[in-house]
Amino acid sequence: MVSETDIQNAVVELLRKTVVKLPADVEQAIRKAYAAETDEVPRMQLKAIIDNIELAEKMNTPMCQDTGVTIFYVTLPRDCGVNVEKGIVEGVRKATKEVPLRPNAVHPLTRKNPGDNVGERMPYINWKFGDQEHIEITVMTKGAGSENMSALAMLTPSAGMKGVKEFALNTLLKAGSNPCPPTIIGMGIGGSADISMKLAKEALLRPLDVRHKDPEIAKLETELFEAINMLGIGPMGLGGKTTMLGLNIEYAYCHTASLPVAINVQCWAGRRGTVKIYPDGKLEFPTHKR
């Protein structure tokens, strides 16, 4: 049986890996974009991103100063006898000092900064039970420049597919150069207001090169991805072919009288990491094998 300290140490290691190195699918998408750009300005922007990724790994230092707020997704075994929550919270505290992470979490109104990324409901943890024997912890370190461009629309059912496309296009046009493009877009369709927003963020957990299992949704992902990349916003909004690295959609059934659509915007630094903690204390980092 693992202890709370084991969880804490695993979380520190997970956060370090997550803020230092991108998952393989995101890095590949960036390198592919660099190869595709022909103009000097977008090429220079993507070259700086690639140089930065390599330098961050070499120096074992966070790739961006905005190490975000920590959003966790945890799958517990049914007979988990350890305080995982406390392990995660203390892990965030320790990682803030040791990695280091920038102290980003503040009180929403007084703006008081405790300095350790821990406060009321932060880190935010999404819980799930599974039939596996290990504890699985995924973290997304979410920066604010991109998160601030996220949006929710409560469409009427009659707005339908066209309404969904219109909202996606307008949200990305409005975001423009602000969210550090090329971006990764997570969309949540259906559920309810809060559920669609949650799904939009969860959609960002899926690798960029994996399409939705439902062929209709997969088609919409590809169509929106191609159309939005036609806009020419380009890397950092300075123009170019690459406005977006990927677009993932998740959906849920919703009330017959509503059509919620949510968009969560992620900058090029799509940082996510997963650790599996086995009962014997063995750790496995499926997103950071290298």
Next chain:
Amino acid sequence: MTKMPKTLKTPLSEDDVRALKAGETVYLTGKFYTGRDEVHIHALEALEKGKPVPVDFKGAALFHCGPIMKKVDDKWVAVAAGPTTSSRMNSLEPQFIEKFRPGAIIGKGGMSQPTVDAMKKFGCVYLAITGGAAVLAAKGIKMVHGVEWFELGMPEAIWVLEAENFGPLTVAIDAHGNSLFADVGMKIKENEIKARQKLGLK
């Protein structure tokens, strides 16, 4: 053809600034300052109340940045220092440029027309640095001279930095009213029609 990029040395004279053209790539060397939301608010407030501002922004390069700094043996070191989203400073920047006369603003995402106008009027440029490329940016920071207004918090304080070939920076708004972001904006309007057609929208 690619020309050798220019190196700008701070403090910048008005001639230095007016010589720059939108689209050019430059590097920065010399002393420069970080300043984002709170620095803009507090500096303008201090000026209004006749209180001192701890640094001289005249001809300076102001970097929209909230860095991660680390104290190593009593000395501050920049760990990661990429730009923050400049548009958050849109409402205060024209006034800041008028009152403090910086020579360059460094950031990401560009700034709105009133700032473009103020840059033209008072002689200032906007230098775009790649967002998120914070380790690359930190590499161009040779040393940290010190910190002012630290009580505003690590991201919001004024960090006094020494640049050595800091960049690459793209002159995205020059002191003649040209803005790459405005040019791209016009192209986006044309492209939007094609994107709408593809999606079957009007």
